[in-house]
Structure formats: C-alpha cells, structure tokens
Amino acid sequence: MKANAAEILSARRIDFHAHAILPSYVDALRILRIDAAAEEGFPLPKWSVESHLQFMDEADIDFTVLSMATPHIFNGSANEKLSCVAARAINEEFAELCRRFPKKFGFVATLPLPSVEGSIREFRYAEEKLGALGVKVASNSDGVYLGDERLDPIFAELNQRNALVIIHPSPARELPRAGVVTGKVMALYEYPADTTRAVLNLLANGTLEKFPNLKFVVPHCGSFLPYMKQRAGAMFQMLASMNLMEPVNFSASMRKLFFDTAGDPMPEQLDMLLKITSLDKIVFGTDYPYAPAQVILRKKKVFDEEILRRGWAEKIYVNNAKALLGG
Numbered sequence: 001m002k003a004n005a006a007e008i009l010s011a012r013r014i015d016f017h018a019h020a021i022l023p024s025y026v027d028a029l030r031i032l033r034i035d036a037a038a039e040e041g042f043p044l045p046k047w048s049v050e051s052h053l054q055f056m057d058e059a060d061i062d063f064t065v066l067s068m069a070t071p072h073i074f075n076g077s078a079n080e081k082l083s084c085v086a087a088r089a090i091n092e093e094f095a096e097l098c099r100r101f102p103k104k105f106g107f108v109a110t111l112p113l114p115s116v117e118g119s120i121r122e123f124r125y126a127e128e129k130l131g132a133l134g135v136k137v138a139s140n141s142d143g144v145y146l147g148d149e150r151l152d153p154i155f156a157e158l159n160q161r162n163a164l165v166i167i168h169p170s171p172a173r174e175l176p177r178a179g180v181v182t183g184k185v186m187a188l189y190e191y192p193a194d195t196t197r198a199v200l201n202l203l204a205n206g207t208l209e210k211f212p213n214l215k216f217v218v219p220h221c222g223s224f225l226p227y228m229k230q231r232a233g234a235m236f237q238m239l240a241s242m243n244l245m246e247p248v249n250f251s252a253s254m255r256k257l258f259f260d261t262a263g264d265p266m267p268e269q270l271d272m273l274l275k276i277t278s279l280d281k282i283v284f285g286t287d288y289p290y291a292p293a294q295v296i297l298r299k300k301k302v303f304d305e306e307i308l309r310r311g312w313a314e315k316i317y318v319n320n321a322k323a324l325l326g327g
Contacts, residue, residue, distance in 0.1 A: 014321035015056070015064040016166070017219055017262040017285025020107075021047035024093040025068060028086035032075040039071045039171060041185035045289040049097065053104060055293045059286070059300055063103070065166075065325075066094060067136040068110040069290075072170045074142050083112035087122050095130035106325075108134045108166050111154070113141035119154045127161065133325060134164025134215070139198035143173040147201030152210070159211035164324065166217045169195045187290075192223035199225060200232055203253045204245055215324055216256075219285065220263040226272040229254065251276075258324055260285030261316070266302045279312060283321045 021044055029036055037043045056064060068090055074083045087110045094107040109126035111119040126132035135158065137146060144150055146167065158165060169191035177183035182190060199218055202208060208216075218225065233250035240247040254276050262285035263269065273282065286296050307313045 012062045013060060013317040014284065014325075015059075015061045015286050015288070016217060016283040016321060016324075017260045018052075018064045018066055018288045019047070019069040019290065020049075020052070020066045020094070020097065021045065021069050021289070022090060022093045022097075024086070024089040025073070028073045028083075028090065029071070032073060032079055032082055032086065034071055034073070034075050036071055040187075042187060042290075044069065047289045049101070051293075052288065053101070055288055055296075056104065058293065059297055061286070064105055065133060066097070066105055066107040067166055067168065068094075070138075070168060070170060072113070072138040072141055073110065074112060074114070076142065080112065080115050080118065084115060084118040084122065086110075087112040087118070088125070091122065091126045091130055091132065095126075095132075098131065106131075106133045108132060108136045108164065111135055111137065113137060113154070114144035114148075114150060116150070116153050120157045123154075123157060123163075127163075134166060136166045136168055138168060138170035139194040140170050140172060145201045146198040147203075147205040147207050149205070152207075155207065155211045155214065159213045162213045162215070164215045164217070166219075167195060167198065168219055169198075169223075172197070192220055195219060195223040196225055196228060199223075199257070200228065203232075203248055203250060204236065206246060206248065208253050208256050212256075215258065217258045217260055217283065217324070219260050220287075221261055221265055221269040222259045222273045222276060225254070226275050229276045255281070257281065258283060258320070261303070262287040264299065266299070266306055270303075270306075279315055280320055280323075282316050283324060284317050 073086045090110045098105045098107055109123060109132040111122050113119050123135055139146060171186050171190050172194055175183050175190060182188055195218065236245065236248045236250050239245045255278065257277065258281050259273055259277055260283050288296060307316055
C-alpha cells in the first residue's frame with residue numbers, strides 16, 4: 001500500500017482524471033522548447049492548489065489522483081537527459097504537494113518515455129521514495145506508441161509491481177493541421193483518436209497478455225473504442241487468419257481495461273462505454289482544470305442524477321476506484 005493508502009480507502013468519492021499545472025512542468029516545457037499552445041491548439045489552463053481544493057469541495061470530491069498535464073515532456077532523443085531531469089523535478093513537486101495535503105491528493109508518476117532506462121529508473125524512485133500511486137503514460141511518446149516492443153522492458157518492470165497505468169492522449173507526431181478543423185484543437189478529435197490508436201496497438205501486440213498485472217485506465221469514456229469493438233474485433237480475426245498478426249480475443253482483452261468518465265458521459269457516452277466493458281471497470285474523472293470548474297459541475301449534476309437513479313453511484317465513485325488503487 002502507498003503512503004496515503006488510509007486516506008484513499010477512507011475517501012467516499014475519488015477523481016481519477018485531474019491535472020496539476022506545476023511550476024516544474026512549466027519550466028520543463030520551456031527548457032525542452034515545447035510550445036503547449038502551438039502543439040495542443042489550447043493554452044495551458046490556470047491552476048492553483050487553492051482553486052483545485054475549492055473545486056473539489058464544490059464538486060463533493062474527497063480525493064484526487066493527480067497526473068502531469070499535456071503535452072508530454074519529450075522533444076527528441078537529443079534531449080533525453082533533459083526529459084529525465086524534468087520528470088524527476090515534476091515528481092518531486094507532486095510528492096511535496098501530496099505530503100502537504102495527504103487526505104486530498106495522490107499522484108501518478110511522470111516518466112520520460114520513450115526513454116527505457118530513464119523511465120524504469122524514474123518509476124522505481126517515484127514509487128519507492130515518493131509514494132507514487134502508479135504512472136501516467138502518453139498514448140505516444142515522440143511517435144513511439146503504447147504496445148510498441150521497444151517499451152516492453154518498461155512494462156515488464158511495471159508488471160512486476162502490479163502497477164496502475166493511466167493513459168493520457170498525446171498528439172500524433174504528424175497531423176494534417178492546415179485547413180482542417182481537427183488539426184487545430186487536439187481535444188476535438190486527435191485526443192480520442194490517438195487514445196484509440198494506442199489501445200488498439202496494446203491489444204494487437206498482446207501487451208495485456210504479456211503483462212497481465214498491469215492495471216490500465218483508458219481516459220475520456222473509452223474515446224472511440226465503443227465504435228471500434230465490432231470493427232476491430234472482425235479485423236483482428238481476419239488479419240490473424242491471414243497470418244498477419246497473432247490471434248487476439250478483442251472483447252476479452254478489452255474487459256481487462258478500466259475506463260474513466262472524464263469528458264461528456266451523459267446522455268450517451270456512458271451507455272456506449274457499457275457496450276465494451278462492465279460497470280465494475282468504470283471510475284470517475286473530471287479532467288480539471290482543462291474543463292472549467294463551472295462546466296464540470298453542471299455536467300456532474302446531470303451525471304450524478306442519472307447514476308443515482310440507476311443505483312450505480314457507490315460503484316463508480318467509491319468501490320471501483322478503491323479496488324484499482326488498493327488492489
């Protein structure tokens with residue numbers, strides 16, 4: 001159990017998808033020459049611990065699992081050492097924040113993916129020395145996607161420790177940005193597209209079978225995966241019959257994943273998500289501060305009314321998250 005396990009297990013409502021815009025992260029982007037507004041099509045939101053705590057109080061959230069914001073802190077192999085230094089600084093600052101507010105915050109570690117040695121070293125340090133609850137991984141890191149064999153040594157290390165692995169989208173390396181609306185603001189289309197691309201790659205390459213102890217959380221109500229269940233399942237079977245890939249049980253593999261509700265779960269996405277998973281694999285998420293507090297509160301009111309009507313509130317808010325964090 002991690003350092004603040006008692007706080008987690010005593011919490012009533014747990015937010016699994018929220019970010020902190022830390023000074024160490026802002027510094028890392030500057031040092032690595034990563035322009036968040038240019039890459040994301042959206043400026044970094046304003047954040048403070050005071051505003052986050054106020055939001056949690058207004059939203060009736062007891063405990064939040066914090067992760068690094070986006071974009072990811074890797075800008076080419078020539079800057080790998082800088083990324084490793086940045087990851088350490090970010091994790092140290094996260095840990096200090098969580099020590100100040102142990103009943104309110106835990107964090108998942110930032111890794112300098114796709115650096116293999118750097119990521120393994122940082123995971124060990126963050127878990128053993130800083131009390132990290134798991135790790136955050138980008139859907140792709142400098143063009144290396146989850147499921148790529150180059151990342152297997154990292155996942156083997158995570159697997160040995162039954163690690164929690166929270167996925168977050170990252171823009172693809174090359175995109176049609178000019179003259180197309182989806183190339184302007186990543187959250188509109190590219191984020192769910194890249195999440196879906198990464199998870200399909202995990203499934204197609206048998207990552208979940210190779211590393212069965214990993215506990216993956218897919219963001220944003222599963223992104224486009226509900227649509228892909230039938231199409232990808234059929235395609236995987238066809239490709240396997242042509243000896244173009246190893247056989248994969250798409251539905252069975254999908255059931256191993258957890259999903260958060262960040263985004264717009266009501267009125268349709270929650271029911272779409274339940275086409276590919278079961279209720280015990282769904283955890284709550286807000287995406288604060290990327291969505292303004294008042295917007296999240298309005299959405300949460302509708303969401304709460306619906307899951308209370310269905311009798312699902314205790315499962316989604318409490319039991320599933322505790323099983324994931326404490327298991």
